[in-house]
Amino acid sequence: MTKRTRFQAVATLLTNGYLKGFFTGSIFTGVSKNVCVPTLNCYSCPGALFACPVGAVQVILAGGGGLDITATQTFFEKVLSITSGVPFFVVGFLTLVGSFVGRATCGWICPFGWFQDILYRIPAPKLSAPKKLNYLKFVLLITTVVLFPLLYVNQQGIHDPTYCKYVCPAGTLEGGVLLPLMNQDLRKSLGALYAWKVFMLFFFMVCMTAFRRPFCRWACPLGAFLGLFNKVSYWKLELDSKRCVACEACRKACPIALDVTEEIDGLDCIRCLECTHVCPKGIIQVSNLS
């Protein structure tokens, strides 16, 4: 077991440490659920101790608020009223995390990322996908996480968290399997939407055996957002290209299938540091790591 695998296991346990939930089919309701983890970890997972940032962003946007202005409010109160429908806290928190470590949370502490690393070890045909698919996660971020929850109202007059409802396979895996199994009322309510969500989960699971981290690369809106900070973050990867012997060891070891010499610290780099370990010349290093 590598150091990173151990780290992933410990992080998964620490962020999903409400073990009682796995036996009772309930979810944690403690004070730590006021804040998010910088990973895709469904808050309806029976073990989850924190909130999911992608779900939280949709909830704040879908919750509306804003423009609740009265003449008696001070300027500062008016500013707060206007901004109450904007997910400042979550976006700010993710900005702070991203500006320090970029997308490293994907590589080191995300339970769903670890799940993908495990499934890729299953013996199956290993395939590569067109790089253009990597842009799909930005489309999903803009549409299903921001625009639809903000603008679309369903027949019941509710703004839906569209990404959670129609796309997120992590929610299905972490919450959608155990909770209906242990709760008869939930089980009776399962229908076409559940079938779709299970299909999405199985689709990604099959892809995970053949492609390297397909969900992170194609469909994770959190990874899309955190990846934006890879270029400016405090911790970065540096490559001394003059000493590179083009052995491609880094490309073969990269769990996200990056051409490391070309895309080091690109939008998709998850800072797993695998390339730094396999480089025979030791020319890939982490900057500002003392």
Next chain:
Amino acid sequence: MKTSEAPKIESRVNWKLKLVLILGLIAVVIGLLNHETEKIFLKATTVCLQCIGIG
């Protein structure tokens, strides 16, 4: 020429990082003043029917 350009690039990067950090901090403070964590808490402590595929 190259030696004089290197510090310039470094300082530009640091400037961007500082700006991002400040914006992030401001956003967190605004979010806290707006009681955003309470809204997150309410959602996160009830079973999210959309997340698990019930709707």
